[in-house]
Amino acid sequence: MTxxxxxxxxxxxxxxxxxxxxxxxxxxxxxxxxxxxxxxLSFRLGNRAVGNVEGAPGLECTLGGPALRxxxxxxxxxxxxxxxxxxxxxxxPQWRPVEVPAGGVLDIGLVAGPGMRCYVLVAxxxxxxxxxxxxxxxxxxxxxxDTGNALRAGDVLPVGRAHGRIAAAVPTEEQPVFARRWxxxxxxxxxxxxxxxxxxxxxxxxxxxYEVHFNSDRTGVRLIGPKPQWARADGxxxxxxxxxxxxNAYSVGALDFxxxxxxxxxxxxxxxxxxxxxxTVVAADRWKLGQLTPGDAVRFVAVRADRAASPRALGPARRxx
Numbered sequence: 001m002t003x004x005x006x007x008x009x010x011x012x013x014x015x016x017x018x019x020x021x022x023x024x025x026x027x028x029x030x031x032x033x034x035x036x037x038x039x040x041l042s043f044r045l046g047n048r049a050v051g052n053v054e055g056a057p058g059l060e061c062t063l064g065g066p067a068l069r070x071x072x073x074x075x076x077x078x079x080x081x082x083x084x085x086x087x088x089x090x091x092x093p094q095w096r097p098v099e100v101p102a103g104g105v106l107d108i109g110l111v112a113g114p115g116m117r118c119y120v121l122v123a124x125x126x127x128x129x130x131x132x133x134x135x136x137x138x139x140x141x142x143x144x145x146d147t148g149n150a151l152r153a154g155d156v157l158p159v160g161r162a163h164g165r166i167a168a169a170v171p172t173e174e175q176p177v178f179a180r181r182w183x184x185x186x187x188x189x190x191x192x193x194x195x196x197x198x199x200x201x202x203x204x205x206x207x208x209x210y211e212v213h214f215n216s217d218r219t220g221v222r223l224i225g226p227k228p229q230w231a232r233a234d235g236x237x238x239x240x241x242x243x244x245x246x247x248n249a250y251s252v253g254a255l256d257f258x259x260x261x262x263x264x265x266x267x268x269x270x271x272x273x274x275x276x277x278x279x280t281v282v283a284a285d286r287w288k289l290g291q292l293t294p295g296d297a298v299r300f301v302a303v304r305a306d307r308a309a310s311p312r313a314l315g316p317a318r319r320x321x
Contacts, residue, residue: 005072005124005159009151010105015062017137018126018145018157019043021055024134028271034252035136035144035267038218038290039080039117041176046079046121049097051164056125057135059151060290061118065108066151068120070100074159075123075166081115081178081291083108094118096169115178115291124160138268140219176287181209181297185285186255188302191245191276194231201228205255205278206300210262214294218268220256221292227260238274247274253281253289255300264289 009016021043023036037043037060044054059066065083077097078085085092086107092098100106111118128135128145137145146157192202204226213222228242235244243257250256250270254277256263264281266289279300281289292298 004161005070005074006156007068007070007074007106007122007159009066009153009155009157010069011067011107012151012153012155013061013066013108014064016066016151017060017139018057018128018135018151019060019137020057020135023136023267024132024138024144027132028249031271032132032141033138033268033271035134035138035218037117037119038267039115039119039176039287040290041287042080042117042290043119043121045095045170045174046077046119047125049077049079049095049167049170050075050121050123051162051166052121052123052125056121056160057128058122058126059120061108061111061120063116064110065118065120067105067107069105070102070159072102072159074100075162076100076106077121077170078106078108078118079121079170079175080118081111081113083111083118085109093169095175097123097166113178113293114180114296116293117290122159123162123164123166127158127160140268176291178291180293180295181299182288182292183299183301184288185282185303186279186300187282187304188279189277190248190251190254190280191278196231196242196245196276197278198229198231201230202278204228206302209297209299212292212294212296212298216292216294218266220266220269221264221289223262223264223298225262228257243275245274245276247272250277251280253283253286255279255281264292 019037023034078094131143142148210223210225230242238244
């Protein structure tokens, strides 16, 4: 139910979309990705700070944030990567709820880094209709959010009725830590040695600092690193390259070798494909994919699946590496 408040997009930012968490669950088997915030940790913490349920619809902003004019007094919290935030020209802090007055403008500038995405959560959430059970925007499919697209100047989005308690701030010990070098916890598989990769390949994957490629987005984060030796000469009947296999299901966070190029699959990525995935980022560390910036270093750290942290836990600050 709408609370009567709304905000107008004065400036949309570089790539600002409506997302909710955990996104569009239950349609992966028919090729519809979950979408949702790439950095779900920052998103969920911001929602809690303004009294919302953790998954309430909010905004994900990539590299450059929006300017939003609110029609009524509204509590907001900006989380995620460091960026200048102001209300009517006066600087305000991130990770702390602030009230935007009626007619006031919340202005978020360029992300300063480290990290590349920030989040805008509003008390009451953004009141969006659901498509297949979620308000998350999937721009490639042109559905979700307001129009299935990133925000545009002049868009007007309604705000739901606020009913929760506004916190003083997101506790410092719960805020994620951003860096230029990241460690990602991974489990081995589904395509492990020795059928596809040599043991040396796995030692290299776990012992190398990969570099984030500039050609990365919500579908996947490309990495620059050493070429695998491969345990076979080709993919047999599946293809000429040793990375080729018959189409199989993918997981968000899988390290997908498309030929010799490693790609971390994102929340808007493919559900099916014909390339091998030697390791998969555990769910509790997937938030880091949303903050990987071109030029950052990434190191994979192997963990046992039964020792991986729960993605639903919001405990002490998650370190980058």
